[in-house]
Amino acid sequence: METVQIPDEDDVIPVPAAVTAIAAGDAIRPVWLNELGGITFELGEGDVRRFAKWAPPDVELDLTGEAERLRWAAAYSPVPRVLAEGADAEGRWLVTAGLPGRSAVARRWRSSPRLAVQAAGSGLRRLHEALPVDECPFDWSVASRKARSSRWSSTPDPALGPEPPIDRLVVCHGDPCVPNTLLLDDGTWSGHVDFDALGVADRWADLAVASMSLGWNYGDGWEGVFFEAYGIAPDPARIAFYRRLWDAT
Ligand SMILES: Nc1ncnc2c1ncn2[C@@H]1O[C@H](COP(=O)(O)OP(=O)(O)OP(=O)(O)O)[C@@H](O)[C@H]1O
Ligand SMILES: [Mg+2]
Structure with missing residues (x-):
């Protein structure tokens, strides 16, 4: 996502x-190519208007896990509604109803x-406040991320350092990079997409990565605007830890 x-x-x-076949004669526009294919x-x-997320068999994209998480989160926050899932010899797919808005x-x-950065910050805050930790069946803790990561299991990173104490447990987005925030044309946040990693974790697991992704997409200098819109003062130690974890897993 860089x-x-x-x-x-x-x-x-x-x-x-x-x-x-899914388009059934409707217009088809490719809108996103991910790094994996x-x-x-x-x-x-x-x-x-709907979106078909498609992956060839060799691409590690957990569309089944994403569909489960979308079905759960839909009760609480604007997320894509699952319309269909399937697979054939060429690949797998997940079809969701279009949410209003476009990627940030x-x-x-x-x-x-500026408006997109503010919407990414305030939208992430709304997501964290809307999703109920006690009801959430999905885990995105440090331990669960290490256990699920093929990169970590082949080469654990000794420089990761100890896990900081939890600041506040929330249901994290899990891939809070800014392209996964949607905005209306006037800059209002309209929802999030791309939920295959959603789960309970410290809010800094999302905040560290969302803020890091601003530089990849908009250049330097936007982190202050983002944290202010979320309503939090940056926590350098937790930010550094969760960015290292992101890179290591
Ligand atoms: N239901 C939807 N409504 C509106 N836009 C959508 C929807 N689903 C996907 N999109 C658009 O398609 C893009 C790609 O979808 P998504 O982020 O789920 O794919 P991905 O391949 O997992 O992305 P990444 O490269 O971040 O892993 C999104 O950034 C968004 O712009
Ligand atoms: Mg995405």
Whole structure:
């Protein structure tokens, strides 16, 4: 997620047969290529606007885990509603209803990011306040992340250091990089997408990574605006720990 992965208009992206079938004659627009080789297509418009997230078999994208988490979170916060899941020999897919708005890294926000950064901060705060820790069946603790990470199990990082005491347990987004925040055209936060890692953890696990992703997408100098919009003073030790953990897992 370190680079912007919005396809250019003249990029030729092959459309998998399953996605053509799901579109059923509606317009198909590739909107996102992830670093692993997954592709998200936007299908149709208006009431039937929907998104098909597709991955070939060798790509590690947990679409089943994401669908489970979306079904759980939908009761509390604006997240994509699951419409369909499936698989064939070519790949797997998850189809969700379109949420209003566009990614916070759409071209207009990249050139003038202040409103997008503020929405990322205040939107993350709203997500953390809306999702109930006591009801959440998913875990994103430090131990669970190490256990699930193939990178960590092959080469544990001795420089990670000890886990800081929990500041506040919340249900974290799990991939709070700024492209996963959606905004209306006026800059209002409209929701989050991309929930395959959602789970209970210290809020700094999300805050550290969300703030780090601002630099990847908008350049330096936006972290203060982000933390102010969330309503928290930066905690350098926890930020450093959770950024190391992100890199190590
Ligand atoms: N239901 C939806 N409503 C609106 N936009 C959506 C929806 N689903 C996906 N998108 C758009 O498609 C993009 C890609 O979706 P998503 O982030 O889930 O894919 P990903 O491949 O897991 O991304 P990443 O590279 O962050 O891992 C999002 O940033 C968002 O702009
Ligand atoms: Mg994403």
